[in-house]
Amino acid sequence: MNLHVVRSRALTGEVGVPGDKSITHRALLLGALSSSNVYIRNYLDSADCLATLGCLRALGVQIARRQAEVVVHGRGMHGWREPADVLDCIRSGTTMRLLSGLLAGQPFMSVLSGRAQLRARPMSRIIMPLQQMGAHISGRAANRLPPLCIQGSKLSGIHYRSPIASAQVSSSILLAGLYAEGITTIIEPERSRDHTVRMLRARGVPVAVEGASQSLVGPVASLDALDVCIPGDISSAAFFLVAGLLVPGSSLGLKSVGVNPTRTGLLDALQGMGVQIVLQNERDEGGEPVADILVHHQDLHGVTVGGSMIPRMIDEIPILALAATQAEGETIIRDVGELRVKETDRIATIVGVLRAMGARIEASEDSLIIQGPTPLHGAFINSEGDHRIAMMAAVAGLIAAGDTFVSHLERIQDSFPGFVPKLVALAPGAVQ
Ligand code: S3P
Numbered sequence: 450m451n452l453h454v455v456r457s458r459a460l461t462g463e464v465g466v467p468g469d470k471s472i473t474h475r476a477l478l479l480g481a482l483s484s485s486n487v488y489i490r491n492y493l494d495s496a497d498c499l500a501t502l503g504c505l506r507a508l509g510v511q512i513a514r515r516q517a518e519v520v521v522h523g524r525g526m527h528g529w530r531e532p533a534d535v536l537d538c539i540r541s542g543t544t545m546r547l548l549s550g551l552l553a554g555q556p557f558m559s560v561l562s563g564r565a566q567l568r569a570r571p572m573s574r575i576i577m578p579l580q581q582m583g584a585h586i587s588g589r590a591a592n593r594l595p596p597l598c599i600q601g602s603k604l605s606g607i608h609y610r611s612p613i614a615s616a617q618v619s620s621s622i623l624l625a626g627l628y629a630e631g632i633t634t635i636i637e638p639e640r641s642r643d644h645t646v647r648m649l650r651a652r653g654v655p656v657a658v659e660g661a662s663q664s665l666v667g668p669v670a671s672l673d674a675l676d677v678c679i680p681g682d683i684s685s686a687a688f689f690l691v692a693g694l695l696v697p698g699s700s701l702g703l704k705s706v707g708v709n710p711t712r713t714g715l716l717d718a719l720q721g722m723g724v725q726i727v728l729q730n731e732r733d734e735g736g737e738p739v740a741d742i743l744v745h746h747q748d749l750h751g752v753t754v755g756g757s758m759i760p761r762m763i764d765e766i767p768i769l770a771l772a773a774t775q776a777e778g779e780t781i782i783r784d785v786g787e788l789r790v791k792e793t794d795r796i797a798t799i800v801g802v803l804r805a806m807g808a809r810i811e812a813s814e815d816s817l818i819i820q821g822p823t824p825l826h827g828a829f830i831n832s833e834g835d836h837r838i839a840m841m842a843a844v845a846g847l848i849a850a851g852d853t854f855v856s857h858l859e860r861i862q863d864s865f866p867g868f869v870p871k872l873v874a875l876a877p878g879a880v881q
Contacts, residue, residue, distance in 0.1 A: 450858040452839070452869065454846025455827070457879035459698030459746070464689045464871060466681030468493040469707050470864050471616070472737065474501045474543045475648050476677050478551065478624070481510040483523030483652070483674035490518050490678040496863045497541035500563070504548055507532040508559075523674055526627070531557035535596065538563040540792065540863055543617055545595060546575050550621035553584035554628025554668075555601040562596035566834060571790050572597060575621045578609045582622075582629055606631035606667060613787065614760040616641035619663060623649070623656070627669045634664035641760040642711045644737075651675055651736045680707030680739045684764040685865045687715050688840045689875075691768045693744040694724060695775050695848050700745040701875075708740045714754075714762025716742075718769055721752040722776055749776035751821065755783030763787060766817075767841040770799045773819040774808040775848070786815030792863075793835040802830050802842050806849055827851035836863040843868075847876060 473493040478501065480487035492498065494514075502512055502519070509530035511522040538545040538561055545561050549572075552559045562568065572588045572595055579586050585600040606629045611618050614637045623645055626633025640661045649656050649665070653673040656665045686706045693701035708716075708728060716726055727743040749772060762769065766785055773780035788795035800812045805828040809820040827849045832839035834857045846853030861868050873880045 452843055452855040452858045453881045454843050454853045454855065455851070455879050456849060457696050457847040457876035459700070460693055460696050460875045461700050462875065463702040463704055464875065465704050466686040466706050467495070467865060467867055468679035469682040470495060470497060470684065471543065471642060472644050472648070472679050472707070473498045474547060475620070475644055476679060477501050477505060477512070477519070477521060478547060479648055479652060479672055480521035480523055481505045481508070481529070482526050482551070483521070483672045484525050485523055485674040487521045487523055487674050488518060488676040489521065490676070492519050492679050493682065495866050496539060497543065500537065500539040500541040501544045501548070504536045504538065504544060507534065507536055526669065526671060529555055532559055536561045538567055540564050540566050542567060542570050545572070545597065546617040546621045547624060549575055549579065549586065549597055549599060550624035551627075552599045552601060553579050553582065553586055553625045554604045558598075558600045560596055560598050566792055568595045570595070574613060574615065574618050578607065578611070578618070578622050579625055581607050581609065582625055582633070584625065604629035606633040608634045610636045612638070614639040614641045615787070616645070620645040623663060623665060626665050626667050627654070629667040632664055632666050634662060636662040639757040639760050640711060642709065644709070647736045677735045680734055680737050681705045682864075683707050683712050683715070685868070686742065687765045687768050688844050688868070689871070690715070690726075690742065690744050691772050692844045692847055694719070694747055694749065694772060695844070697746050701743070703742040703744070705739055706742050708738045710738070711761055714758045715765040715769060717758060718752060718754050718762060719749070719772065721754065722749040722772070723747070724749055751776050751778035751780040753781040753783070759784045764837060767795060767799050767837050768844065770803060770810065770817055770819060771841050771845050774803055774810070774821050774823050774825065776821045778821065780819045780821065782817040784815060785817065791835070793833045793838065795835065795838065798833055798835055798838045802832070802838060802845070805830060806845055806853070825849040827853040829854045830856060832857045832860065834860045836860045836865065840865065840868055843872060843880070847879060
């Protein structure tokens with residue numbers, strides 16, 4: 450299915466943003482280990498989160514799904530049962546990596562697989578440290594790729610220095626640490642999103658954090674059952690935020706967006722490009738900072754970003770690159786080699802999409818260099834089934850001359866099921 454987009458008039462009004470993907474995955478997993486029922490409000494009903502939900506059901510956890518709420522019937526730390534079939538993680542790397550950490554310490558066998566896109570993503574980053582903890586876990590292609598086979602075993606804590614800043618890796622190790630004897634410590638080269646730490650602490654597990662090091666003492670006997678309301682996903686808000694900046698005359702309010710400082714790299718990068726973004730009604734909801742974000746059309750200038758900012762906006766690089774095509778001067782985005790192993794090789798897909806629309810963009814192994822401002826023109830965009838690339842191309846279409854067609858529209862469901870209806874409501878006539 451293709452999306453057809455043409456240049457839009459000003460975007461105005463308020464946009465509600467769906468629940469955070471990372472927090473929804475974790476709320477489901479930790480809920481399933483809790484000692485009693487857990488209510489999760491404003492959960493993200495996306496294909497990726499449904500993958501986690503489906504795997505948990507296959508592990509014997511009852512979950513009732515309602516309109517804006519799920520009820521997870523927690524079975525305690527030792528209540529999951531051996532799945533009768535392969536656990537289908539569909540296209541969700543978070544499901545596969547976080548669940549593997551938890552399954553490594555269970556007294557049964559499990560096999561995790563998914564669609565071709567997920568079966569091409571690197572798993573040695575979790576297999577190696579989990580094996581060091583004593584896990585019996587293996588993958589195909591010399592332990593690099595899914596499917597993963599886990600024969601649960603006794604685990605012991607490790608002191609692990611990860612070569613990459615990845616919340617999926619650090620979370621997988623910390624979650625395995627819940628079942629391991631002794632101290633589990635994971636040190637990242639830069640801090641990644643810290644939702645796992647916040648959520649474990651809120652459920653009664655002390656986690657020590659010092660810089661980019663996180664540790665806990667296992668085994669943990671129980672997790673407190675805690676109801677949650679999931680904040681809006683800043684990674685989804687990002688598409689409307691940049692649309693509001695780029696479409697002339699626009700003024701948008703994004704309601705109840707999670708502004709955890711380990712996720713707000715895009716706001717810092719845009720501020721570095723001379724943009725004013727207003728946060729209103731800042732508050733704490735269930736241990737996560739939340740705010741309403743106001744944005745209006747503004748001129749941007751180039752910026753250089755890299756280092757510790759990158760893990761704080763790893764999913765926002767496609768939309769930042771689009772913003773950079775409209776900024777005066779040069780934008781350099783460094784240290785983004787991790788983009789090569791996302792749903793697609795995002796360095797290649799970003800360059801492919803933006804060049805097809807007339808942008809001046811170059812890439813190296815781990816960086817992007819963009820010259821602006823460049824007027825964009827419509828094109829037929831192959832989003833290669835990557836939800837964030839498809840959404841970035843749709844926003845690009847709003848400022849491009851002529852017609853933009855975006856392929857694999859249905860994949861947007863992976864993270865933002867309501868994206869297209871919201872875009873149609875904001876830009877009537879410009880999106881079909
Ligand atoms: C996620 C972490 C990020 C991000 C992904 C979700 C998570 O991956 O790209 O969309 O929920 O932990 P890495 O931490 O592996 O970069």
